[in-house]
Amino acid sequence: MKIQEDARYAKSDEWVRVEGQVAVVGISDYAQEKLGDIVFVGDIAVGSELKAGDLLTSVESVKAASDIYSPVSGKVVEVNSEVVAKPELVNSDAFGAGWLAKIELSNPAEVNSLMSAAEYAEYRKD
Amino acid sequence: MTLYDKSVAGRCAFSFSFEEDEARAESCIPDYARAGVKSLPEVSELDLVRHFTNLATVNYGVDTGFYPLGSCTMKYNPKINERLAADPRLTMRHPLDDVSENQGVLQMEYELKESLEEITGMDDFTLQPACGAHGELTGMLIIHAYMRDHDPRRTRVLIPDSAHGTNPASASMAGFQVVTVPSDERGGVDMEALDHLMDDTVAAIMLTNPNTVGLFDENITRISELVHARGGLLYYDGANLNALMGLIRPGDLGFDVVHLNLHKTFSTPHGGGGPGAAPVGVKQFLAEYLPVPIVVQRDGQYALDSDRPRSIGRMSAFYGNTGVLARAFVYIRMMGRDGLAAASRAAVINANYVKKLLAPYYPPAYDRPVMHETVLSAKGYDKYGVSLLDIAKRLMDYGYHPPTIYFPHFPPHAEEVMMIEPTESESRETLDAFCDALIRISKEAQEQPDLLLSAPHNTVVTRVNETYAARHLVTSQRDKKGIG
Numbered sequence: 282m283k284i285q286e287d288a289r290y291a292k293s294d295e296w297v298r299v300e301g302q303v304a305v306v307g308i309s310d311y312a313q314e315k316l317g318d319i320v321f322v323g324d325i326a327v328g329s330e331l332k333a334g335d336l337l338t339s340v341e342s343v344k345a346a347s348d349i350y351s352p353v354s355g356k357v358v359e360v361n362s363e364v365v366a367k368p369e370l371v372n373s374d375a376f377g378a379g380w381l382a383k384i385e386l387s388n389p390a391e392v393n394s395l396m397s398a399a400e401y402a403e404y405r406k407d
Numbered sequence: 408m409t410l411y412d413k414s415v416a417g418r419c420a421f422s423f424s425f426e427e428d429e430a431r432a433e434s435c436i437p438d439y440a441r442a443g444v445k446s447l448p449e450v451s452e453l454d455l456v457r458h459f460t461n462l463a464t465v466n467y468g469v470d471t472g473f474y475p476l477g478s479c480t481m482k483y484n485p486k487i488n489e490r491l492a493a494d495p496r497l498t499m500r501h502p503l504d505d506v507s508e509n510q511g512v513l514q515m516e517y518e519l520k521e522s523l524e525e526i527t528g529m530d531d532f533t534l535q536p537a538c539g540a541h542g543e544l545t546g547m548l549i550i551h552a553y554m555r556d557h558d559p560r561r562t563r564v565l566i567p568d569s570a571h572g573t574n575p576a577s578a579s580m581a582g583f584q585v586v587t588v589p590s591d592e593r594g595g596v597d598m599e600a601l602d603h604l605m606d607d608t609v610a611a612i613m614l615t616n617p618n619t620v621g622l623f624d625e626n627i628t629r630i631s632e633l634v635h636a637r638g639g640l641l642y643y644d645g646a647n648l649n650a651l652m653g654l655i656r657p658g659d660l661g662f663d664v665v666h667l668n669l670h671k672t673f674s675t676p677h678g679g680g681g682p683g684a685a686p687v688g689v690k691q692f693l694a695e696y697l698p699v700p701i702v703v704q705r706d707g708q709y710a711l712d713s714d715r716p717r718s719i720g721r722m723s724a725f726y727g728n729t730g731v732l733a734r735a736f737v738y739i740r741m742m743g744r745d746g747l748a749a750a751s752r753a754a755v756i757n758a759n760y761v762k763k764l765l766a767p768y769y770p771p772a773y774d775r776p777v778m779h780e781t782v783l784s785a786k787g788y789d790k791y792g793v794s795l796l797d798i799a800k801r802l803m804d805y806g807y808h809p810p811t812i813y814f815p816h817f818p819p820h821a822e823e824v825m826m827i828e829p830t831e832s833e834s835r836e837t838l839d840a841f842c843d844a845l846i847r848i849s850k851e852a853q854e855q856p857d858l859l860l861s862a863p864h865n866t867v868v869t870r871v872n873e874t875y876a877a878r879h880l881v882t883s884q885r886d887k888k889g890i891g
Contacts, residue, residue, distance in 0.1 A: 315822075317796075317813075320877035343796075343873040344813035368878065 282405065283310040285376040289392055290401035291352035295337075296376065297384075299392055304353050306337065307380040308371060311405045316342040319368045325360045325382050333391050337382060340371065351384060353391050359383040410458055411884055414448035420455050446884060465867045467808055473837055474808040475761075477780040477826025478571075478619065478815070480649065480671045481808075487741060488674065488734040497733055502725035506710060512729060513709035517702045519736045520686070526739075526747065527645075527665050528658020529688030533697045534732055535722040539646060540573040542666030542685025543613075547581035548719045549664060549689060549696040550640055554610045556717070558638060561610035565639075567596050569620055569815065574613045574644060583610060594773045595624040598633075605637050611664075615644040617651070617778035619815045621758065621826070631661030640664065645685075648672045649830075650755055650779035653748030663690050673735035684731040698722040753831035754779040757838060761829055764842040768849040772824055780828035782815065788823070793852045793859045795823040800870060801851065801862035805844035 288296040294312035297304040313319065321341040331337065337351040360382050364370045371379035386392070396404060423429040450458070468474065474481040491497075500512050520532045536542040547564070554561045564578040567588045575585040586604060591597040596614070605612075612634050617623045624630070634641055643662035649672040651657075657665045669675050670683035677683065689697060699718040700711035726732075742750065755778050762771055762781040769783035785795040799809035811826040829838055851858050863869055 318874045320874050341877070343877070345816055369874070 282314065282402075283376065284398050284402050285310075286398045288376065289352075289395035289397060290404075291350065291395055292404070293350050294405075295349060295352045297352050297392060297395065298376075299386070299389070302386055302389070303358060304355070304384045304386055304392065305380050306351060306353070306382050306384055307375060308340070308349060309401070309405075310375040312347075313372050313375045313379070316340065316347060317344045318342055319371045322365050322368045322371065322381065324365075325357060327357050327360055329357050330387075331355065331357065331384065333388075340368070349381065351382075352395055353384055353386055353388070355384040355387040357382050358385045409884075410448040410450060410455070413450055413454055413458065416449060418449045418451055418454075420450060420452040472806055472808065473829075473833060473841055475810045475827045475829050475841065476808065477621070477782070477811040477828040478646075479677075479811065480780075480828050480830060481677065482649070482671060482674050482830045483832040484674050484676050484734070485738065485741065488737045491737045492730050492733040498730070500729075502729075507708075510709055512726065513702050513711070515736055516726060516729075516732060517704060517709055519732055519739070520702065522736070522739045523667065523686055523688060526652055526656070527648075527667065527688050528656030529662075529665055530658075530691040531694040531697060531701075532686050532688045533701065533722070534684070534686045535698050535727045536666065536685040536687055537723050537728050538670075538683035539644075539666065539668045539685045540577055541683075541722065542668075542687050543573055543577035543642075543644065544580055545685075545687045545698060545719070545722050546642055546664040546666050546689075547578050547583065547611075547613075549687070549693055550611050550642065551581045551583065552696045552717065552719050553640070553693055558607075558610075560607055561639070563608050564610055564642075565601070565604055565612040567614065567618065569594065569618045570613065570615055571619055571644070571646060574615070578613060588612070593775065594618065594620050594622040595626055596630055598626055598629065601630065601633060605634060605639060607638060609634075609637070609639045611640040611642050613642040613644060614662075615646055616657075616660075617647045617780075619647075620772060620782050621647075621650075621777040621780035621828075622773060622775065623650075623778050627660050635661060645672065647779060650751055652751050653744060653746075654751050658688075658690065663693060664688070669731060669735040674738045675731045675734040682728045682731050684728045684735065686727075686732075750831040751779075754829075757829040757831060757833060758827070760835075761827055761838055761842060764839075765827075765845055768846055769825070779830075780826055782824050782826050785823040785825065788849075788852050791852045791856045793856050795825060796873075797856075797859040797862065798845075798848055798852065799825065801848050801859045802844060803863035804865045805848075806865075807841055807844060 285296060288298045290296050290309060294309045295306060296309050297306050319340050319342045323338040325338045331351040333352060333354045335351050337349045339346055339348050361380050364379055469481045469483050500509055516534055523532050536545045562584055563586050564583040565586050565588050566574045567590060569590050578585050588604060589597045589600050616627055631641055640663040641661055643657040643665040645665055645667040648667055652672055665688040666685045668685055670677040695715060695717040696719055698721055699715050700713040703710055703712045758777050758779050758781050762777055765783055769785055772782040772784055785798055795812050799812050802809045814826055
């Protein structure tokens with residue numbers, strides 16, 4: 282299981298990496314490994330306003346369809362169109378090319394309540 | 408090879424004896440018929456017959472072998488069901504015939520309704536819904552209409568996290584907001600959470616009991632009392648009634664609305680998308696909301712009653728899936744009260760037998776007796792480099808249809824669990840042989856993992872690319888060009 286050191290993590294296995302006012306959101310390497318080969322990433326509407334814990338999108342793998350929640354509140358400002366065309370990017374590079382959306386933070390302090398890399402590694406160590 | 412690949416321009420599976428017949432046939436084709444349709448395959452009759460006969464020989468079904476698919480049970484369908492349902496006196500009836508000419512069909516539906524009422528402990532039934540989720544939607548619409556008339560504050564429906572995904576979808580389509588109730592450690596409804604959530608905004612709780620992991624919720628009477636005391640209704644998803652039929656009646660447990668999957672519990676064909684049938688039963692106080700028309704008895708005749716002003720309306724055209732209803736009717740009559748109870752008992756014993764034999768190799772997800780199906784784990788096999796998928800593929804080499812894998816979902820991710828439902832019809836010898844195969848595969852995983860990774864070897868189609876079709880979606884023959 283790979284862990285991205287400079288990201289923070291939700292219990293439902295999404296990660297965020299803060300770049301200024303914007304958080305990049307994706308699902309963790311642990312999550313992609315559990316889900317198996319991902320074959321579909323659902324639409325994400327640019328401009329939608331989300332609260333932390335709201336449904337961001339869903340992904341489908343050969344095993345299951347899984348809801349993905351936004352770990353932070355804010356407005357979706359960019360969507361990774363590449364990953365919609367090539368869902369396998371989530372498998373091959375969950376923390377890099379497999380990112381899902383960029384969210385302009387409306388409450389940056391929320392990020393601190395998410396798990397650190399070390400805490401997440403402990404949380405998913407089984 | 409598809410029929411399209413065998414197509415040769417100009418070849419055809421019929422011929423006219425006389426040229427004038429052909430001319431007459433052509434003159435009958437209306438002007439609005441599309442000209443130059445190229446999407447139909449052109450083959451001779453013999454090519455056509457061979458194509459489908461050969462396909463039929465490579466099919467795998469419950470008539471050819473053991474099919475322990477948990478959740479989507481493939482139960483054996485006794486041939487007497489088929490034989491009687493195929494009787495021309497039934498099949499040649501038309502729903503637009505006058506009611507006086509369809510008395511036999513209506514009588515069959517009326518008596519089926521009576522049987523289902525007795526089996527479930529409900530007061531009235533509609534036979535219209537054409538599949539499980541359609542039954543759920545019908546039931547939820549009935550509750551929605553009832554609450555609209557009696558307590559419009561109640562706009563939410565509670566659904567356990569172990570429920571089948573159709574439950575929240577149906578409640579939501581009927582206009583309710585869905586609230587998830589967590590499960591406790593034993594796999595049942597978390598009573599503390601239910602106590603906290605059950606307020607005066609809740610219209611109903613949807614329960615499947617035994618639930619989707621095959622466990623009977625022992626708190627059912629407490630749940631029933633709590634929900635009713637606070638003004639809510641109980642909806643019974645009858646997907647798993649095949650563990651209880653003839654033994655326990657949902658109506659006696661306090662359920663107000665029930666749907667039954669005839670295409671599972673009552674042994675009518677299932678799979679390939681139907682046709683199904685999911686009658687919905689209700690307690691008397693909800694009967695006026697049932698869909699119209701309802702079969703009733705009037706002056707010694709059977710009639711269709713549509714004069715029910717509070718009805719939620721029609722849920723399907725005509726009488727529902729009559730052929731499916733006929734099969735369930737025959738099944739119930741052939742089994743009788745004692746037979747149905749014996750089938751439930753055998754289904755439960757068979758599932759527990761398989762669980763016990765396999766537990767040392769594939770530990771059960773919950774360490775307690777199960778009902779009609781069991782969830783076993785293949786966790787730990789990853790240290791040999793094999794996954795549950797490889798185990799399931801290898802099982803095909805032994806001649807079995809694999810069980811349901813990576814389901815039920817224990818959120819948020821797909822775990823290495825398989826769901827086995829032997830059903831009541833299988834012999835001990837079949838169950839022993841099946842378990843032997845899974846035990847041998849467990850040893851193979853440790854000693855020869857490659858055997859699993861490249862499985863299946865003995866099937867017509869060997870290991871398929873699990874992702875290609877989903878990532879490169881082709882939905883029609885016309886789109887086929889240019890792929891792969």
